[in-house]
Amino acid sequence: MNMALNNTDRPNSYIGRSVTRPNALRLLAGKGRYVTDIKLPRMLHAAFLRSPYAHAEIKSIDTTEAAALKGVHLVATGEDLAKLCKPWVGTLDHFRGMKSAPQLPLAVGKVVWAGQAMVAVVAETRAIAEDALGLIQVEMSELPPVVDIDQAREPDSTRIYPELGDNVAFKLTVESGDVKAAFAKADGELEETFFTGRHTAVTMEPRAIIADYNASEEALTVYHATQTPYQFQDLFSRLYGIRESRVRVIAPDIGGSFGMKLHVYNEDMSVVGLSMLCGRPVKYVADRLESFVSDIHARDHRIKTQVAYDASGAILGVKVDDVTAIGAFSTAPRTSVVEGNQVVRLIGAPYRFRDYRADLSVVFQNKVQTSQYRAVGHPIACLVTESLIDRVGQKLGIDPFEMRRRNIVTSDMYPYTSPAGYKFERLSHEACLDGLYKLMDYPRLREEQKALREKGIHRGIGIAMFVEITNPSPAFYGVGGARISSQDGAIVKITPAGEVQCLISVGEHGQGTETIIGQIVAEHLGVDRELVRVITGDTDVTPQGGANWACRGAGIGGETALQAAKKLKQNVLSVAAAILQSAPGELDLINGQIVNRSDRVERIPLSEVARISYYRSDTLPPGTNPQLTAAHHYSPQGYPFAFTNGVQACHVEVDAETGFTKILDLWVVEDCGRIINPMLVEEQIRGGVVQGLGAAFFEECRYNESGQLENGSLADYLVPMACEMPDIKIAHVETPTQDTELGAKGCGEAGTAASSAAAMNAVNDALAPLGASVSQIPMTPQRLLKALGRG
């Protein structure tokens, strides 16, 4: 199904090829350098005393004994760090009316979730710091916790922050067309309430940071397991009053991020202050239990829906009431309302109905904050939409493929603006649906399903279409006043030996950014890929940019690298023209050789141009100024976002006696525009699918009534493992965006966007003959048995 890519037989043609990762050997050989591996001279270690209560007043803190422990250098309270660090607030202007209380590195006066850091200890070793935590006396008085979403909104509910008035962070109504009229003229309507479980990212490498403040030059260096070093350069600078140019944030190897590593965390902010107070580097690495109670969580929603349809299966209108609970604060700097915003704006996105109304309420509660996690809002919107499509189809006896064909936005409708206001340049729903139908051999599967049902084996097939927001312009955060860049920068330079270094602002966290940037630079410059070294993640070294969030590395970073490489090629050709007494337009650079554009006869190697430029500029004609370094910045123009689209299908077998589900197959047909590296796209899709299946079947942060997380360990919080995962088969459709020369869109969130939905539709398809259905994820055996009336 791949369309013809470039002419992949050309020399240095790398775009569209599954080339391997240059960093794979280093990482597999154990030579990775993660924050945990870094040891600085005189480095100290921090540990945090955390609140055992979800909501309590701090009456007094006695640190005397802890401070006296041998090896302890500092015990700092919230007040101590508040003297150094300005408070931050997780709101943005374009979410009109939203509110959130100011946050400080450590709790001051009260704690608002179980696990919130209250006191920091800095010691010679982490063990000593942890021992000292046991010696701190904190007198606390418990306050009633706000745990439930409905309770949070009751008029007499405890106010987590009385000064905010109530526990509602944000309200939004999205309205298009005339939803009342749509329901009035409908042949049928149905309603359903969906629940999605709070879950969390669980990166292999936990959050980790070393802050090294040097008072003699008022400079701060931070080694940080982060996706967004530039954003933290800005934050550390502003909140601690250190000049921006003297804040250096280095993101070394990163072991997974998934959106979790771009938020402001209390421990990270604390460590900077602790280093300032100690005058020494201070390291903090979250352990797994701390990760569960302090990393952001996500996707805690209850979505009430109503859908109106006509007898032909056309969806006429949809009404949505989404309530989501985000913890005690909105997370800075992106806020915790983006997820809800994207849920209500993405519901129905692949389909053509125009009459839509959605109400969103975002409420506070005494739990750790939720915020952006891979595929922000998409899996929820997709789950709701796709389940509704199937439920209508089931009512009317229309096959899921047919339901979708009748309702999708078709290729003759572009450019198309969705009811919620998203502008689609060109999507390929029909091609993806057709591709999926063939890929999964749909008719055969249905036959097999029928035959097995007669034997009491309950298999189900579920389909889910998706659109994914990628390549965000400043419309995403910039307009709301966030200092989050949507542009990226690249510097490409030729070394004297004629090799290439590309310094770029998008980073590498395991997804393969360095690989694709190397492919793009090599191809557009005209050199062997082996000669290109990509350098990322150091604000003193790499150019300013947005780095990694919301699927932008390939689409924006890639275009930046492409343009920088083209610029550099022009520079190279003009020096070469001077040397060869030719004209730049008559020359080309192919495979590291300057050749005649006309007959491709080799004229001079790139290495020779570089040697002359750097060492023998005296031999060049007067006025020749070789510029063998080129910089380029690029920010999306044209459409505010580029949308990736696709469709997934899931095949399951439900054991109706036990409620256990076996995931048999999963198929994805996706369209992320120009594919730079099919292998890496497929890896992104597979990893994403697994996270979506985790949400569908396993992952849930379970809290009790007092606001305690009950399953905050990897023994109790179930992440999907290889044995439970199906083979994931992938096919591609390519509709490049016309907004860039590269044509690439994002693919990192596409897998996660629809796999929960496909899974739920599959389970419900299996349950249908038994008269049962589920509308809550994760679909645990307990919930399935309950649905089957056997719980």
Place this chain on the structure above:
Amino acid sequence: MVTKTKKPLVPRLGSERVKPAPFRYFRANSLAEAFAAYAEAEGDCTYMAGGQSLLPVLSLRLQTPSLVIDISRLEELRGISLANGVLRIGALTRHNEMLHSPEIARYAPLLSKAAPYVAHPAIRNKGTIGGTIAHADPAAEFPGMTLALNAEFEIANSEGRRREPANGFFRGLYETGIAPGEILVAIHVPVFGEHDRCAYHELARRRGDYPLVGCGVRATIRDGVATNGRFAFIAVGAVPQRAFAAEAAIEGQRLDETAIAAAQTALEQDLQPDDDSETTGAMRLHLAKVLLGRLLREIALSPSKAVEAAA
């Protein structure tokens, strides 16, 4: 040699890498050394075999002993041997050996059938049968299966050795018939007979996890009639449990659907699982019944060794 415990071999385990509270470490070379070290520390210590349950407990600081006595090198606790119709399995036999040993497969097949469900290969390479029985997690596979096997435990203390039957050995949550300071030396299992059949299955959320419910059954089946049925359930309460009423329901019966349904109904008298935050007791009981039904059907259909030999 006892003085060794005073001079720590490793002064502060975990000091760089954190987690456990500081403790001293002593590797015992004989049972006598282990007991002496235990006495010396006045009980403020713990034994370590494979460490696969103990190390997490220490890392979470749920226990903070000042001394860890490593018993993983004790020759007295090793080996699998057969004598007088009883298989003796040394306490240090690793889960992985349980999985692959031909003797276990032949003479105590219920244990080899349960073994693939115990944790993951990395843990099976270290964890020991003695450790899992002494630790007595109510959801662990091997401890529960010793009930169905009518096993006996050989326990040593500084005075000598004694035997204790599996039945009654699991006293409460993580509580067993091993007294403080005692060491489990071996497990004795009556060998699997010609007409015996067994099966194990469990319902776990993920492969290798502790199950929601697990069950092992064994019975002697002669001419289609079942006797000596013993059913052991795990993860249904504070201790692994025999299902005496359900066993009685099939005694002397053909394992047809009527007998199986009777056993499933009788199970309600045997098991009264509690609700927990995720699973209701009623659901666990339901799952236990489903499992029992499936296992009884399996042994009813599976050829016994006698039949296999005749074929």
